[in-house]
Amino acid sequence: MGNIIKLKIDGIVVSVVEGTSILNAAKNVNIKIPTLCYHPDLCVAGNCRVCVVEQEGARTLTASCATPVSEGMVINTNTVKVRTARKHIIELLLSEHNSECTKCYKNGNCELQSLAAEYKITNENFIDLVPLHNYTIDNFSPSIIKNNSKCIRCQRCVRTCEQLQSVSALVVAHKGEHMKISTFLEKSLFDVVCTNCGQCIIRCPVGALIEKNYIEEVWNAIYDPNKHVVVQTAPAVRVALGEDLDMRHGEIVTGKMVSALKKIGFDSVLDTDFAADLTIMEEGTELLTRLKKALVENDKTVALPMITSCSPGWIKFIEHEFPQFLSNVSTCKSPQQMFGVLTKTYYAKKRNLDPAQIVSVSIMPCTAKKFEADRPEMRSSGYKDVDYVLTTRELAVMIKQAGLDFRSLPEEKYDSFMGQSTGAAVIFGVSGGVMEAALRTAYEFITGREVPFTNLEIKPVRGMEGVKETSVKIERTLPEWRFLEGVTLNTAIAHGLANAKKVMQNVASGKANYHFIEIMACPGGCIGGGGQPIPTNAEILMKRSEAIYMEDTGMPIRKSHENPEIVQIYNEFIEKPLGQKSHELLHTNYIDRSEK
Amino acid sequence: MRSNNFKKTDVIFSDCQHTDGQKYPILESVLKKKPQDIINEIIDSGLKGRGGAGFPTGLKWKFAAAQEQAEKYVICNADEGEPGTFKDREILLKVPGKVFAGMAICGYCINAKKGYIYLRGEYKFMVPELTKFLNEFHTTIQKMGYDFSIQILMGSGAYVCGEETALMESMEGRRGEPRNKPPFPVIEGFNNKPTVINNVETFVNVAMIQRYGVAEFKKLGTHDSRGTKVFSISGDTSKPGVYELELGMKLSDFVDEYGDGDTKAVQVGGASGFCVPRKKFNETIIGFEGVPTGGSMMLFNSSRSMYNVLSNFIHFFAEESCGQCTPCRVGCQQLVQGIKAVKNGAKDEDYLKKLLKLTESMKLTAKCGLGQSVANSFSSIVTNFKEEMIY
Numbered sequence A: 001m002g003n004i005i006k007l008k009i010d011g012i013v014v015s016v017v018e019g020t021s022i023l024n025a026a027k028n029v030n031i032k033i034p035t036l037c038y039h040p041d042l043c044v045a046g047n048c049r050v051c052v053v054e055q056e057g058a059r060t061l062t063a064s065c066a067t068p069v070s071e072g073m074v075i076n077t078n079t080v081k082v083r084t085a086r087k088h089i090i091e092l093l094l095s096e097h098n099s100e101c102t103k104c105y106k107n108g109n110c111e112l113q114s115l116a117a118e119y120k121i122t123n124e125n126f127i128d129l130v131p132l133h134n135y136t137i138d139n140f141s142p143s144i145i146k147n148n149s150k151c152i153r154c155q156r157c158v159r160t161c162e163q164l165q166s167v168s169a170l171v172v173a174h175k176g177e178h179m180k181i182s183t184f185l186e187k188s189l190f191d192v193v194c195t196n197c198g199q200c201i202i203r204c205p206v207g208a209l210i211e212k213n214y215i216e217e218v219w220n221a222i223y224d225p226n227k228h229v230v231v232q233t234a235p236a237v238r239v240a241l242g243e244d245l246d247m248r249h250g251e252i253v254t255g256k257m258v259s260a261l262k263k264i265g266f267d268s269v270l271d272t273d274f275a276a277d278l279t280i281m282e283e284g285t286e287l288l289t290r291l292k293k294a295l296v297e298n299d300k301t302v303a304l305p306m307i308t309s310c311s312p313g314w315i316k317f318i319e320h321e322f323p324q325f326l327s328n329v330s331t332c333k334s335p336q337q338m339f340g341v342l343t344k345t346y347y348a349k350k351r352n353l354d355p356a357q358i359v360s361v362s363i364m365p366c367t368a369k370k371f372e373a374d375r376p377e378m379r380s381s382g383y384k385d386v387d388y389v390l391t392t393r394e395l396a397v398m399i400k401q402a403g404l405d406f407r408s409l410p411e412e413k414y415d416s417f418m419g420q421s422t423g424a425a426v427i428f429g430v431s432g433g434v435m436e437a438a439l440r441t442a443y444e445f446i447t448g449r450e451v452p453f454t455n456l457e458i459k460p461v462r463g464m465e466g467v468k469e470t471s472v473k474i475e476r477t478l479p480e481w482r483f484l485e486g487v488t489l490n491t492a493i494a495h496g497l498a499n500a501k502k503v504m505q506n507v508a509s510g511k512a513n514y515h516f517i518e519i520m521a522c523p524g525g526c527i528g529g530g531g532q533p534i535p536t537n538a539e540i541l542m543k544r545s546e547a548i549y550m551e552d553t554g555m556p557i558r559k560s561h562e563n564p565e566i567v568q569i570y571n572e573f574i575e576k577p578l579g580q581k582s583h584e585l586l587h588t589n590y591i592d593r594s595e596k
Numbered sequence B: 001m002r003s004n005n006f007k008k009t010d011v012i013f014s015d016c017q018h019t020d021g022q023k024y025p026i027l028e029s030v031l032k033k034k035p036q037d038i039i040n041e042i043i044d045s046g047l048k049g050r051g052g053a054g055f056p057t058g059l060k061w062k063f064a065a066a067q068e069q070a071e072k073y074v075i076c077n078a079d080e081g082e083p084g085t086f087k088d089r090e091i092l093l094k095v096p097g098k099v100f101a102g103m104a105i106c107g108y109c110i111n112a113k114k115g116y117i118y119l120r121g122e123y124k125f126m127v128p129e130l131t132k133f134l135n136e137f138h139t140t141i142q143k144m145g146y147d148f149s150i151q152i153l154m155g156s157g158a159y160v161c162g163e164e165t166a167l168m169e170s171m172e173g174r175r176g177e178p179r180n181k182p183p184f185p186v187i188e189g190f191n192n193k194p195t196v197i198n199n200v201e202t203f204v205n206v207a208m209i210q211r212y213g214v215a216e217f218k219k220l221g222t223h224d225s226r227g228t229k230v231f232s233i234s235g236d237t238s239k240p241g242v243y244e245l246e247l248g249m250k251l252s253d254f255v256d257e258y259g260d261g262d263t264k265a266v267q268v269g270g271a272s273g274f275c276v277p278r279k280k281f282n283e284t285i286i287g288f289e290g291v292p293t294g295g296s297m298m299l300f301n302s303s304r305s306m307y308n309v310l311s312n313f314i315h316f317f318a319e320e321s322c323g324q325c326t327p328c329r330v331g332c333q334q335l336v337q338g339i340k341a342v343k344n345g346a347k348d349e350d351y352l353k354k355l356l357k358l359t360e361s362m363k364l365t366a367k368c369g370l371g372q373s374v375a376n377s378f379s380s381i382v383t384n385f386k387e388e389m390i391y
């Protein structure tokens, strides 16, 4: 690492590594400097100017987020100049801002609101500029609402969409007083390349980008005596939900969550993890079938590498950006949608319910799932397979509205059927998890032996590196898989669409030679999904990731194919992976959106 | 009576044979010197940038020269967007060879092989002529065995793109938003490589210092403001146009020469500069020790409403701000609305004090020179012409 720099902040001598910002140096000695445009996951913009400090000898104040420390620097964070300027900046932001906190979705979790509260901005120092702006609201997307009247132009969303996601659906348009965050030709986010990933939402400091919520609709379904409301919960929700309910980052709250859902009044509380296990059966079989066709039958029409399909943000991205690879994408629906269709077919039959009576709700760490549930392909049951998708954040709101003291709730178990799952399913929530789950099952299918890793922990696919590559050599196969003897299976894992793009470019250019690729649209995988509690950042992701792996270790069954409910559903209903029924219900097709 | 330091000069536009046409004898002699020595001469000359900020040119070059990177750039800032400024246009039309020579000398000093002229969009008409001279220039220096080339790039049409880092963003194909400094362009400039960016006139001055020597250059101007300056004179004057004058003159002498006899104020340095009222003409020195200017001098006579003058300026800033930073984007809108409210009685005159305080904060916190300099014209006009703001 670089040299150590010594400086003085508010009279305290601080030593930090060269290149550290004044802001972070101050953090080291517990001096808090307010910020708005700064976000630890993003490159520094330095545009809100609320983080200014006084630097001895400097003509102007210094933006502490954007200025690296230098030797002998003397910084003061609380002077009359700093305070006056900071107040001015907050007042200016408010004068351009549609401040209606009591009617705002972000009320209570808004950085501008907190800052205004901290500085006790009570007077109207400046002229209200809101009436002079033609602020618009875009609510055409099933996932996202963009309200320009709440936007403070910090560009966190723009940087997220460009740098983390390489989508650039959000851009800065116009200059001066007309400068705003816009889209291609100022179209709705619904009509542009936006993937609905929601990464911009979890980084927007205010209420300018929020999820479209379906809280009222779900309450209404619950209150309706003629409806049977089924809820499924995704793997990554259980390690993050607690954060919105006064618990630690990455605390595992599975049992309490189940308890809360039952108290709220859902008729059946089930687990998306069940469908994740099912996905492994289907997707694993699909991969092996593709490999067989390619390696044994020499079928040139088989598309390899095969790419995972459980992340709907990723699906929309590839539909726009790499449509030539759509046949490489596994035809498996995502676990949410597999679960949805089974709810209104298998589950309905088993429980003797009219599917028209069932309302299927899912709790997801994801905003793209809202879009996915709306796709016309997702009606294989004859009904909308998933009626409402709520994010982790929306569930937290419902729990609060229900008046539950979450922390003191007892731990309860999922209902059955479709409530049982394995450790392999829960790790779907983190980048590398699908790969690990698939390997645990596929390796055993092929060789009759468990994957050769201690305690089934496939360490090379774990961790937060943007792109992870692993090769597994297959040896001593069972007779029926002889064609795979000695084959080295090359895999890649990418999370965050910018990393996904890199991997796909390598595939396109022929630089990479993979058999199987796992891609998650969100940094970190679903634990960092756009529907997760705010804040979400790299540090918090680590905690959620640890929790997921802990949950896996604690499960009695760790491999998808050993889930007894999975065995049962194949016996009773689906028959076999990639069979007729499976094709009808569990698989889908994709759309080339590159023209749009 | 006119003091003796008011002098019309003719350094910038005259004596073109050393840089024009097929020959660049000035370059031949420069290429015999050590880069380090040339830089020291420029430092010794006291030359400060003519683009407005007045940074010592030699020092800037020294920093860039010290960078040990293979790729470096020289950029000539010909965006000339400051209202009331049109002197770079004149220089590029009349003595483009001196500009090229200055850039080539810079390239030699800092070891850059590539130069760019970032030309204001409205000056597109010059391109054919400039290209012709550039071709001759390239042929000539090639014959000298000197590897340096200059390319013309067209500006985007936004005032803020004259700000050096916004200009580089724009050159790299992005939105023209000023960057954070540090890093300064001499460390990380165009394409993140060490870059020297200077105003058109600064490069001409460099060429002239090399032509006549430091000692001659130092005879012109004052201790803090060496050399001459090309002024763009506009407004209520009988002689609008471009004039070269020695730096360090008294504003009163200037008004005697160019005013219409009824001058009530001079806006020195364009919209981002200062407004000097008549009563201060006598005590105001035009130069870095007094009121500096990038070249614009706007004269106003008693028929002008200073409220309208100010209103125009801040409207300009509200429109031309890149809009990224809070103090500038919102501050300018507040100033526009604020003086309107005071004028029409919706706010009382004490509100002007609030606005003055606001401009103070804008000066301290804006990300770039645009937002930082709004306070200049605002406070100098509001404090000197308060009555006109209210009634």
Ligand SMILES: Cc1cc2nc3c(=O)[nH]c(=O)nc-3n(C[C@H](O)[C@H](O)[C@H](O)COP(=O)(O)O)c2cc1C
Pocket (backbone or CB within 6 Å): B048, B049, B050, B051, B052, B053, B054, B055, B057, B077, B078, B079, B080, B081, B082, B159, B160, B161, B162, B163, B164, B165, B197, B198, B199, B200, B202, B368, B369, B370
């Ligand atoms: C808003 C703004 C606009 C500017 N426009 C110009 C311009 O048109 N031409 C120019 O030479 N410098 C302009 N500058 C100054 C440049 O940022 C930079 O300081 C200058 O090009 C450096 O050259 P110099 O040292 O030779 O003056 C502008 C600065 C700001 C803040």
Ligand code: SF4
Pocket (backbone or CB within 6 Å): A097, A098, A099, A100, A101, A102, A104, A105, A106, A107, A108, A110, A111, A112, A113, A150, A206, A207, A208
């Ligand atoms: S975005 Fe924040 S400050 Fe604005 S209205 Fe909503 S809660 Fe209030």
Ligand code: SF4
Pocket (backbone or CB within 6 Å): A144, A160, A161, A165, A167, A168, A169, A170, A189, A193, A194, A195, A196, A197, A198, A199, A200, A201
């Ligand atoms: S949801 Fe994702 S793709 Fe869409 S604008 Fe936000 S960050 Fe970009």
Ligand code: SF4
Pocket (backbone or CB within 6 Å): A150, A151, A152, A153, A154, A155, A156, A157, A158, A181, A203, A204, A205, A206, A208, A209
């Ligand atoms: S939408 Fe949110 S993140 Fe984007 S610029 Fe506005 S306030 Fe910032």
Ligand code: SF4
Pocket (backbone or CB within 6 Å): B160, B177, B178, B320, B321, B322, B323, B324, B325, B326, B328, B329, B366, B367, B368, B369, B370, B371, B372
């Ligand atoms: S001061 Fe104005 S022009 Fe400069 S960066 Fe800020 S908003 Fe843009």
Ligand code: FES
Pocket (backbone or CB within 6 Å): A034, A035, A036, A037, A038, A045, A046, A047, A048, A049, A050, A051, A052, A063, A064, A065, A066
């Ligand atoms: S947090 Fe530093 S400028 Fe916004």
